[in-house]
Amino acid sequence: MTVPPTAAAPVLALRGISKRFGAVQALTDIELEVPAGQVVALVGDNGAGKSTLVKSVAGVNQPDDGVIEWQGRPVAIHRPQDAQHLGIATVYQDLALCDNLDVVGNLFLGREIRRFGVLDEVEMEKRSRELLSTLSIRIPSVRIPIASLSGGQRQTVAIARSLIGEPKVVILDEPTAALGVEQTAQVLDLVERLRDRGLGVILISHNMADVMAVADQVAVLRLGRNNGVFDRRSTTQEQIISAITGATDNAVTRRKARGTEGNE
Amino acid sequence: MSSDHNTPGDDGFHRADLPEDSMSRDGVNAPVPVAAEATPVVDPRLIVREQGVAGYLGEFRRRIGSGELGSLPVVLALIVIWAVFGSLNSSFLSAQNLSNLSQQIVGTGMIAIGVVFVLLLGEIDLSVGSVSGLCAAIFAVLNVTHGVNQWVALISALVGGALVGLIQGLFFAKVGVPAFVVTLAGNLAWNGVMLQILGANGTVNLSGNDIVSRLYSTIYGQQIAAYGLAAVGVLLYLGSMLYDANRRRRAGVPYRPPVDIAVRTVLLAVVSFVVAYTLNQYKGLPLALLVFLIFIVVLDFVLRRTTYGRRIFALGGNIEGARRAGINVSWTRISVFMICSTMAAVGGLFLAAQIQSASQTSGGGNLLMNSIAAAVIGGTSLFGGRGKTWSALLGALVIGSIQSGMNIQGLSNAIQFIVTGAVLLAAVVIDSLSRRTQLAAGRA
Numbered sequence: 001m002t003v004p005p006t007a008a009a010p011v012l013a014l015r016g017i018s019k020r021f022g023a024v025q026a027l028t029d030i031e032l033e034v035p036a037g038q039v040v041a042l043v044g045d046n047g048a049g050k051s052t053l054v055k056s057v058a059g060v061n062q063p064d065d066g067v068i069e070w071q072g073r074p075v076a077i078h079r080p081q082d083a084q085h086l087g088i089a090t091v092y093q094d095l096a097l098c099d100n101l102d103v104v105g106n107l108f109l110g111r112e113i114r115r116f117g118v119l120d121e122v123e124m125e126k127r128s129r130e131l132l133s134t135l136s137i138r139i140p141s142v143r144i145p146i147a148s149l150s151g152g153q154r155q156t157v158a159i160a161r162s163l164i165g166e167p168k169v170v171i172l173d174e175p176t177a178a179l180g181v182e183q184t185a186q187v188l189d190l191v192e193r194l195r196d197r198g199l200g201v202i203l204i205s206h207n208m209a210d211v212m213a214v215a216d217q218v219a220v221l222r223l224g225r226n227n228g229v230f231d232r233r234s235t236t237q238e239q240i241i242s243a244i245t246g247a248t249d250n251a252v253t254r255r256k257a258r259g260t261e262g263n264e
Numbered sequence: 265m266s267s268d269h270n271t272p273g274d275d276g277f278h279r280a281d282l283p284e285d286s287m288s289r290d291g292v293n294a295p296v297p298v299a300a301e302a303t304p305v306v307d308p309r310l311i312v313r314e315q316g317v318a319g320y321l322g323e324f325r326r327r328i329g330s331g332e333l334g335s336l337p338v339v340l341a342l343i344v345i346w347a348v349f350g351s352l353n354s355s356f357l358s359a360q361n362l363s364n365l366s367q368q369i370v371g372t373g374m375i376a377i378g379v380v381f382v383l384l385l386g387e388i389d390l391s392v393g394s395v396s397g398l399c400a401a402i403f404a405v406l407n408v409t410h411g412v413n414q415w416v417a418l419i420s421a422l423v424g425g426a427l428v429g430l431i432q433g434l435f436f437a438k439v440g441v442p443a444f445v446v447t448l449a450g451n452l453a454w455n456g457v458m459l460q461i462l463g464a465n466g467t468v469n470l471s472g473n474d475i476v477s478r479l480y481s482t483i484y485g486q487q488i489a490a491y492g493l494a495a496v497g498v499l500l501y502l503g504s505m506l507y508d509a510n511r512r513r514r515a516g517v518p519y520r521p522p523v524d525i526a527v528r529t530v531l532l533a534v535v536s537f538v539v540a541y542t543l544n545q546y547k548g549l550p551l552a553l554l555v556f557l558i559f560i561v562v563l564d565f566v567l568r569r570t571t572y573g574r575r576i577f578a579l580g581g582n583i584e585g586a587r588r589a590g591i592n593v594s595w596t597r598i599s600v601f602m603i604c605s606t607m608a609a610v611g612g613l614f615l616a617a618q619i620q621s622a623s624q625t626s627g628g629g630n631l632l633m634n635s636i637a638a639a640v641i642g643g644t645s646l647f648g649g650r651g652k653t654w655s656a657l658l659g660a661l662v663i664g665s666i667q668s669g670m671n672i673q674g675l676s677n678a679i680q681f682i683v684t685g686a687v688l689l690a691a692v693v694i695d696s697l698s699r700r701t702q703l704a705a706g707r708a
Contacts, residue, residue, distance in 0.1 A: 081590055096588045098581030100649035101574075109578055110589030112571045119569050122508075125517045143518075147702075 009072070011036045011200045012057070012088070012169050017066035019052055026052045027063070027224045034169055034200040039191060041203045041215035041232075044244055048221040050204050054171055057202075058090040059083040071168075089162035090171040095154055097161075099147040103139060104128045106146055107161045131160055135193055152183025159190055169200040176210050188214050208237050220244055335643050337694050338658045341687070345662065349669030356669050359545035365664050366543065367480065370552040371396075371615035372631065373660035376638035377563060377653050378607025381600050383639055384567070384580045386648020387443040389604045391432065391450035392635050396612025397627020398458040399425045403476060403613055404468040404622035405461055414475045418613070425609025426602045428454060433598030443601075451632070459624060467623040470616065480617030482551035490549040494536035497557075502529045552614060556657070559610070564653040576600060580649030611635070630681065634663050637688040645695055662687065 010033035019027040027049045034040050042050050056063040059077040067074045070086050077083050083090070097106050104124050113120045113127070128142045137156045139149065146154060155175055162170050172191065176184040184207075191214050194201050205211050211218060212232060220227040220243040228243045241247075328336070349356040375392050382389045399421040406417035428450070435446045462468060470477050484490070505525045512519035543549050567573035575596050578586040587593050615631070616622045640646055641662050642655025663684060670680045 080588060084590065092588070094584070096582060096585035098578045098585050098649075100581035101577060105574065105577070109574070109586070110591055112574060114571060117570070119571065119574065121569075122511050122515045122517060125512075126515045129517065 009036075010034055010069075011071055013069040013072075014053070014057070015067045015069060017053065017056060017063045017068070019049075019056060019061070019063050019065075021052075025224055027056075029225065030066070030221070031226055032219055032229075034202055036168065036200050037195055037198045038216040039195050039201040039203055039214050041205060041211040041218045042221065043205065043208075043211060043218060043240065044221035044227075047223075048244075049224040050221055051173070052224075053221070054090070054173060054202065054204060057083065057088060058171060084165060084167075087166070087168040088171065089165060089167035089169070091158050091162050091173060091175065093173045093177065095158040097146045097154060097158055100145060102145050103132075103142040103149075103157055106157060107131070107142075107164055109161075111164055131163065135160055135163075135190055137190070150183070152179050152186055155179060155183070155187055156190055159187070159194075163194075167199065169202065170194055171202045171204075173204045174206070175203070176205065176207060184210065208241065211240070212237055222246055335654070335658060337691075338642055338655075338662060341641070341662055342658070342665065345665045345669065349665065349672070352669070353672050356672050359542050361668060361672070362542050363546040363550065365661075365668050366553045367550045368618065368668070369657075369660040369664035370480070370556045371611045371618060372634050372638055372663065373556055373656045374559065374611035374614055375608050375631070375635035376611075376642070376656035376660055377559060378604035378611075379636050379639040380642075380644045380651050380653055380655055381563075381567075381576065381607075382443070382604045383644045383646060384576050384648060384651050385597060385600055386580050387436070387597075387600075388636070388646075389432070389447045389601065389608075390444065390632065390636075391428070391447040391454055392604065392608040392611075393627045393629075393632030394451045394454035394458065395425055395428050395605050395608040395627070396615060396631065397622070398428070398454045398461070398612070399609035400612040400616035400622040400626050401458045401461045401468070404470060404616060405463075407474055408468050408471060418475055421613060422606055422609050425606040425612075428608075429602035429605030430598060432605065433601035436601065437594040437597040455627070458626065462622065462624060467621055469621045472620060476613045476617045477620065478551075479555060480552050480614055483547045483549065484551065485548040487544050487548070490540035490543045491537070493549060493554065494533075494540040497536055498529060498533045501532055505529070559607075560653045560657055567653065572596075572599075577649060608635075630684065633688065634684065637684065637691065638663050640695060641687060641691040645699065646692060647695070647699055659691075 012032075012034040014030055014032040017027055017030040017032075018025070030049070030053055032040070032042075032053070042053070044050050052061070055061050057068065057077065059080040059082050062078065068077060069075070075082075075086060077086070077088075080090075098109065101109065104121070107128050108124050113123050115123065125142055132139060132142065135156070137153075137160055139153055139157070146157065149157065155178075159170070159172065159175065175187050175191070179187060188210060191201060191203060195214075195216075203211070203215060215232045218230045218232055218235065218240050220230070220240060222244065223246075227246070230240055230243070346357065355361055375396055379389060379392060402424045403417045403421040406412040406420055407414050412420075432443075432446050432450050435441045436443045502525070505520065505528070509519040509522075509525060540549070543553075567576065575586065575591045578589065578591060579593060579596055583593060586596075612627060616626060638659030639651070639655055640659065642651075642657070642659030644651025644655040666683055666687065667680060670683065
């Protein structure tokens with residue numbers, strides 16, 4: 001096992017995922033398990049393969065090799081819609097919200113509720129209010145256009161939107177990258193609420209403080225390979241950082257490892 | 265950290281008792297502030313709207329200040345134009361001239377409705393003039409020269425328009441040629457096709473009692489027609505508002521207060537009955553105007569109340585966002601170009617009926633500019649994502665009024681072109697400035 005045993009069975013598991021772009025081996029034999037009700041932070045330096053891995057899961061591009069298991073069954077994810085149908089929701093860094101539509105319009109974009117073939121604005125507004133309030137998201141009105149919201153509010157709307165389709169796994173790509181202190185805290189609160197609702201969360205972040213604040217497990221990628229999966233409670237930030245930067249992966253440590261464990 | 269005990273949802277149910285103007289009728293993108301009491305303890309910097317008249321005035325000032333001009337500039341322009349021409353020559357505001365105007369704007373206005381759709385995507389269709397001429401030629405040649413059944417000829421002309429849109433849409437959406445180039449090429453090519461169809465003769469006169477001519481020239485002389493239409497329109501509006509408010513109240517979401525509904529209904533009633541009275545002072549209700557209004561109302565419904573319309577707005581706002589939301593971007597684009605070309609065909613038929621012929625000059629001249637200008641002057645943004653079909657009516661009225669007024673004054677075409685060009689430029693300037701102000705105010 002590459003992952004510490006957990007109480008919950010993984011809802012999403014990646015087995016030996018590899019991806020090659022031309023001359024670049026972007027991912028090599030990646031293993032990742034996302035249990036329900038846990039936040040798995042995916043960390044690594046630029047070019048470590050985080051985005052490529054997430055895109056394979058979200059259906060944006062296809063892995064060359066390896067298996068994606070969904071609730072124990074191998075599945076093929078060819079298009080973003082396939083991932084959505086399975087119950088994998090992705091919130092990209094650029095949010096992909098329509099500035100000219102209001103909050104309700106954005107939340108239900110592509111999944112509009114209809115009544116006699118006509119948009120049921122009342123039902124959508126009601127559900128939007130319910131969803132936003134269960135997530136404790138504070139927005140002046142669900143009828144104002146996205147353009148007039150702050151960066152943090154947009155981020156929370158984008159995350160709330162991913163929940164409309166009742167997903168089981170939510171992937172958040174750098175959700176706090178552009179946010180201030182207060183707004184970051186609000187988004188982290190939201191991540192914890194997703195976990196409390198029993199969702200599996202993959203959190204991509206460069207911010208160690210965020211990772212240590214909300215993650216249950218920390219999966220480190222380095223140069224397209226797994227470089228350890230850590231339980232957050234029993235790991236220090238230094239250990240994770242050294243895994244990210246490769247401070248634990250050099251000639252000295254490898255020689256030491258060979259010396260203590262014999263040939264591998 | 266946010267505190268959980270103070271969620272907006274906790275008072276969501278109390279809020280239901282407080283009417284607030286949270287449902288916008290001005291399009292999906294119209295922002296609406298909430299009533300003071302209705303707002304949970306949120307960011308104190310948020311704009312909160314007061315109730316009553318003070319609330320309306322404050323809201324009005326705030327909207328103007330942040331660049332959400334909507335239909336205000338065009339309504340003001342219309343009042344100024346009518347005042348100027350009315351003072352120069354009393355016959356401009358006569359019932360006869362205004363009735364004729366209501367028929368003359370239909371051709372350009374129909375084309376402008378299609379242009380509104382394309383503009384909502386943030387694209388442009390420069391072929392609408394040629395396409396309108398082409399489809400008029402298809403109808404005239406089939407019906408008059410070949411004696412084909414008038415309905416078959418009519419359907420053929422409309423299908424021809426849709427096919428043009430399909431071809432241009434495919435090149436734009438599937439091949440990836442900029443819409444500007446595709447439709448500019450189309451402008452020339454479809455004009456050529458029209459000349460080919462018209463043949464050596466060049467001009468085909470309509471018989472005068474065919475369906476297209478009758479659509480244009482029929483006027484319902486009974487007093488009840490115009491008044492009845494006004495009454496039905498006002499009642500339908502009032503009914504839909506009350507129904508919507510009632511559903512919202514029962515669902516526990518903010519709804520429009522009765523005073524608000526009453527004010528709006530009275531305003532609409534005044535305008536409708538004044539128009540009906542004016543029409544009745546002359547010959548009565550023109551069928552062309554009725555058809556134009558039906559097209560506007562139906563397509564307005566499509567834009568604001570259907571999934572399809574929501575997709576068009578989404579594409580105008582964020583193409584990548586729309587794609588990721590699972591919207592079929594290519595098909596939506598193609599279908600919008602088909603709607604635009606079909607509306608160009610409809611407009612072309614009305615224009616042909618107006619001059620009782622399809623000729624080599626059909627769809628030429630300043631028709632293309634006037635149609636696009638009408639959509640933009642009416643308040644539809646060139647930048648995509650903002651607009652409504654009613655822009656076509658308002659814009660066509662402005663352009664039609666200028667032309668009519670100048671004709672009455674006996675001014676030359678040269679002056680007309682200069683003034684219409686200046687008005688179009690003014691409209692685009694207002695659009696650009698309001699967009700800049702909106703960006704500054706965080707509204708775009």
